[in-house]
Amino acid sequence: MSEPNPQKIEQLTERLSAYLDGELGERERRQVEATLSRDETARRVLHELRAVSAAVRGLPVESSPADIRERVLRALERRELLEPMPGEPSSLPLRPAWRFARLVASAAIVALAASVGFLAIRWGLQRPADIQVARLEERTQAPPAPAAKSTRRGAEIGEELEYDGALLGERASDADSFTDVAEPQARQWRIDSVGQIHAASLETEAKGETSVLHPDRWTRQHFDAVQPQIIITVADSTSERAAQESVKRFFVTNRMLDARQLPPQASLAHNQLLYAQGQPGVNISDFDGDQFLMRAPPHMVDQLVRVVQTGVPEARIDFLGADMSWSVCSDGSADSADASAGPPLESSQAAVTFSGEAYATTQGSVDSLSQSGIAEVPSPANVGARVATSEAAARQSGASGPPQTALEGLPRTAGPQATQWLWDSARAQGPPIDVVIKLQVGGPATQGAWSPSTRPASGHPP
């Protein structure tokens, strides 16, 4: 065989691998057999692949530990014992027959919570030791619609709830109510996308399990559990006003249903009041000098990106969801965290960088993307993301930064799609997406260019 190029060898090897498994279609199989009949290298490769296959199969089989059955049944029972019903002391024995029946139900919920993963946000809460543990069986639905009023923004407990610099505590505005639902041994907490509070003790955390806390105790203060807050940071106060007006105009002119709280000519003060009251809709508030903060429903996010990107060139938009946040930088000027992300991106691409304190959850999000066809398989039907290797991601995160995994090679327009998808997915399925997603748009050519019509025709990674 003449020296083929590496790409052809790769293709041939892949075909031979599938041939070995009997997984080729008739036509491809014939082609491979024809190649094998005339190509010595192909025959050698096939032989080696076969040898690899045999070598893996030939690894000796071992017996599992003899006590697996007992351990499984014990673990199921232990899980049951740790979770008393509301109002029942944990030591109150239940009739065994009931115990097991209830176990089936409760374990299913635990599995649901565990299966969506758990991200430990170290909020560092201290709780009294005698508070009631909530029952997880009761927590099967998203919390009811938020109450209309909450007046304790930035309460003392809220100030502790910092996550990636975001005032996540804005949603935990009542310290007393919040501690009511604390699990005595819990040390880590999170709120998922449907507003459930998960708590984990040292023991359960090690097993990747959490308890889902009783909803009645806290839903009233978590009025925006399913709405992202959006903080728009702009270069100066003039831009800030421009951005606010631009965003408000957008909601009004588009008659967005969720903007119903916003009168057509709503003043900033009016919006601030709405925001302070925790009203759903588009509520805008001054935040910190050159920032303003607003609430909006998730499905508006990608549109907002476009609005702000086109209206305010030098803006960074931080979206803070119930358990996710992400930033959009329109000016390409990376902050210190972004600076570690490596060289500037090509103008035709954006990067969605996931980071978080618990990589498992972050990776779960990446996996979800992958499983939904967004990652790894570029095609006209998806955004063609390529999941960076963990090693590359680790390099990107730098020595001191949080662990990160990146979706690289996204077409520029894929960022909003990906983030929107993540958010929708979080709402629909409840997987935790406690991540920071940074849409970093590099180069002046990308400014204000979020319209799908500008999506590059060959925007997929090689």
Place this chain on the structure above:
Amino acid sequence: MASKLGEAKVVGTAKAASLEPEALVQLARRGDSAAYGELVERYQDRIYNALYRISGHREDARDLTQDAFVQAFASLESFRGRSGFYTWLFRIGVNLALSHRRRQRFSPTRLPQDSDGNPAAWAAEAEHRRRLAGNRPGNPEQEAERGELQTAVWEAMGCLSAEHRAILVLREVEGFDYEQIGQVLELPAGTVRSRLHRARAALREQLGPMLREGAEP
């Protein structure tokens, strides 16, 4: 503890042993611990070995096996029987194993030279295998050769990503076809094909000289 579960028995242990997996699942759903215990016993070796090959560590494999069974039980209500119980269980186990590896990979205590969690564990296991091979009865030379190959394969597996190990195990050890692998890993068939190829290619590169020793001309 287990005795309390036992009070919900519907069938005895002896009878459970004679039932098909589907029937055992049905009984387990109704709270029959003997039925679920039978399922555990029936599949524990198989899933343990698979998870051992993916995790590279006995203790991890034991814990993952246990967790897979616990989580499977907790999710029995959602098991629709479209795939077999084992395939479903296996899917849970593989997902747990992959999550476990990722957690390890990004553990604060992770060492810079760790390629995928804990290669030292793989090396230790390889050494264990080498010793086992030396003690096997039979032709010492043949056994040594086989042991050498197994050790090399094990070490090479340790250099792969957990995802690649998982797909190799699914294909080579479990004998799943691409469609079944896709079900377990929730991947499209095309991705299964390319990922499996990449996993084999990586092993082939690692084991190159040993494979070529017996290569056909």
